[in-house]
Amino acid sequence: MTADDQERKTNGEQPAASRTDMPKDSCDRKGDTPVDMQETTWLRTKRALSAIHVEPLLCCYIVSRTLLLLATQNLSLQKACSVNLQFDDDTCAALLAKSKTNASEPLHGYEVATQQLVANMLSWQLVVQSTVPCALAVFVGSWSDRRRKRVPCMIIPVASELARIVGLVACVYWFDELRMEVIGVVEALPTSLAGGRMVLFNAMFSYVSDVTGEETKTVRIGIVNILSLVGMAIGTALSGITFQKLGFYGVYGVSSVLFIIGLLYGLVFIKEVSPNKPENAIPQTRNNGLFNGFFNAKHIQEAFKVTFKDGPQNRKLKIIMLMCIAFLIMGPLNGDLSVSYLNTRARFKWNEVDFSIFSTFSMITCVAGSAICIGLFSRVLRIDDSLIGVVACAGKIVAGICYALATEGWVYYLGPLVDIMGGTIFITSRSIMAKIVKPDELGQVTAIYSIVESLVPALFGPLYTVIYKHTVDTLPGAYSLIGSTLAVPATIIYFWMYRDSKLSQKIDNESVEIENTKL
Template sequence: MAEEVDAEHEKWQKLNLGSKVKYVISNITVEPLLAFFIVSSVLGNLTTQNLNLQKSCRVNLNMSDAICTALEQRNKTNYSIDQEAKVQELVTDMTMWQSVIQHTIPCIFVIFVGSWSDRTRKRKPVLLLPIFGELVRVLGLLVCVFYFYELPMEIAGLVESVPGSLTGGWMIMFMGVFTYISDVTTVKMRTLRIGVLNLSLTIGISFGIALSGILYQKLGFYGIYSICSTLYFMGILYGFFCLKDIKNNDTPAVCEDSKFVKNSSFSTNVKEFFDLIHIKNAFRVTFKRGNDNRRLRILMMMVVLMIIMGPMTGEMSVMYLSTRIRFNWDEVDYSMFSTFTMVTGFIGTSISLWIFNHKLKMDDALIAAMACVSKVIGSFVFAFAPNTYIFYLGPVVEIIHGAGSIATRSIFTKLVTPEELGQVSAVVGVFEAFVPMIYVPMYSAFYKATMKTFPGAYFLLGGGLTIPAVFIFLWMHKGNKEREAREIENNKSEIVQKNSELTNDTIKIPKLYETSEKNNYENSGFKSD
């Protein structure tokens, strides 16, 4: 197996650029499915934020049509900052309890799904379930638009939260995607493949964001939600007919140990699926002791994953609202900036992967540390930007920030075996679930308290919270270097020992003979006593 891994990696190294592109295209698996999911999710996100703002203004607060229309059109002459703040305060309050609903159930559900996926080696249902939930969510939002004045903002908030929560949403989708990729790639190719997946993710998000503002102004709620539902349906078709679960030599053994039997009843399978022993096993497998502080390293990686994702999640939850107040942006202005941010991040991630990882062979932990430093510096630019032009410099300053999550996930896959990956990913998913549950309410409350005095203050909060990750990654890098040095020393010792054994086996010491003959004559000088 190791020879096959090295052969594939060596084959990749010898390919030219054109051949590498063909290789990547020919190995496409989950990328289209993820694209359908991501584009439609992002495309509808800005529309849903506007739906909440409109319902807050027109239905819950019952403001006049003139004021609400002025807020939509960003016509400052017909509304005051206080009126904008009241509308936003209502939305941010709803965002707090929404984040709890959206992530509490997946936090528990992801463990059962990950354990079941490992035991049965089935990844495809894990990928299809979140898309089905998102399709139900979009259809429900269409109903909320149709009954606009009859259904208040809170009902739309529940429709937005519950279906995705019950089916896992982004959390289950990403767990399924990364475990599937790990099944079909070798260890040496995994960083590159995960990088390609993240780049395709970036493209999908950029594409969805770029079109979201313009399409919303042109097509409105009905047009956007119709497009989203179509994309989700196409994703379900692609996943059902084009994706195949990976079978390997371990599958029969795994299936034998599993209590899942084809002829067993539905209730038996459901009972087995939700067996609490799987939660215990998932945490036991994840935090079991191993060589080189395995448990501590996994725990530290979970912490830094939360640190990296937290500010990003929190900032995204309030950024659109803050730019409306700071720069009087509308949905098109925000979508243009978001597109620029994603494209810049795409370029930075590509450079960091190609140069730092592929060419310079830098350690994943060191790349992640550099990414966190760029995030900390960029937070000051975002927070104190006096105008739009300076605000646009923020993504340039933190251009390699996206490499942090890629490197972290790559480190995770290298700390565990393929048989443990699903359960470990499930526990990681639990930690990820706590990110929006903690950071979204935190950022919403922080923004609500500072929106009138310093609406960019939440960026400084994110920069400060990211600093500990830098030191953790540097600690990881130091440990990796020490392990590499020990391995080199051990390899040298093994080589010396083998050479010594080889020398002893091949060089024979002549025995002392009773008599030695030379030219058929006795040589008394070689006689023994």
């Protein structure tokens, strides 16, 4: 085995001979000639490129989805004002312009009525977007594990986004004929029936775990999370200015191009990973079709049995606790996303550009914090994942208070700085799960885990919109206090995991010492 192959094995990747057509003895020799050095450089370049898997597809997907948010929310506001409430054109134009010179108190009353109508639509839209993927997740995860098929679970959700854009373009073209509720249907149905973001991310994390070794799982999963944050930062940075300069058709056109690029990349470059040993079920189903038994109810029972079975390192209890963390942390996050734009318009008189600047700043700080945690704390200092989670949850407690009580825009900007490590919560939870679950069970476990993730928006989305609707003219940031409150038990759970991890290490070390003494 060559030095390059040994390094690949250490990083959990396949040997160079299986990834390239170059012979083993073409590099890493003493006294390399210039030609040999060029070949070595070329091999290293190919190795770096071969380590790229789902990342380009992820970036195209996240950037495009984020780019759509402001345009679609503005489309909902315009239809609510002009079509549903039938306010006059001057009132709607002034409300939607939202410059600091025309944000008067009488106009604020019109905006409250408009935002309340949009909030009502978001409440049932979020329920549909959450419950339908939840019903599909178990079947998709079980099918993905049995067939070892991850790529279709990434491709189909991307294709559904193109169908969503077609519907949104129709809502713009027939602006006066189609009411605001049609936007909710177009936003919810195509992506939900395809599994949406939840199925795509489950497939991506399972794929990354399949191609990554044990020691580098935290880093590789962290890279995927960081890239998703970078994509959101890019999308939010461009969303406001793109909408102002290009309008609805321009934004939807750019998003369509990005989705198509991601779709083509996934079809051409992402290859399925062969299992280490043949699956027993494959020879029996070879003639029955690829999707035979997809909606078999026994797969639900099997997925729950696999997820909650006992195992080493308190496997069952830790998985339950990780699901609790997903509920406690992702709930407020999803709820905040549904009303944060409306909230900043009402509190600070921000327009779409102001909000996109803040969102970009928030994403950049989150990316920086996640990169520092993964690169320094996890990779270099080898700090336990659960201890990183403790610090991140503590930051969310303080950040929620900043968001809730901020009376000026600059105070609101302190929230992302305090919550700089917040993104690592999702990295550490996924990493802990990948380390205690077998690869051939990961798809089913992540599917059950995703049920919690998908039910969270169904609960917190309507909850936050209802709270915001009733507090928009008194304390618009009241909903942020929910996040601070729920982060407290999440901190306690992570601390318990840290104590349990240290106790397990101590027991293992004592066992090794006893064995050495006997020898």
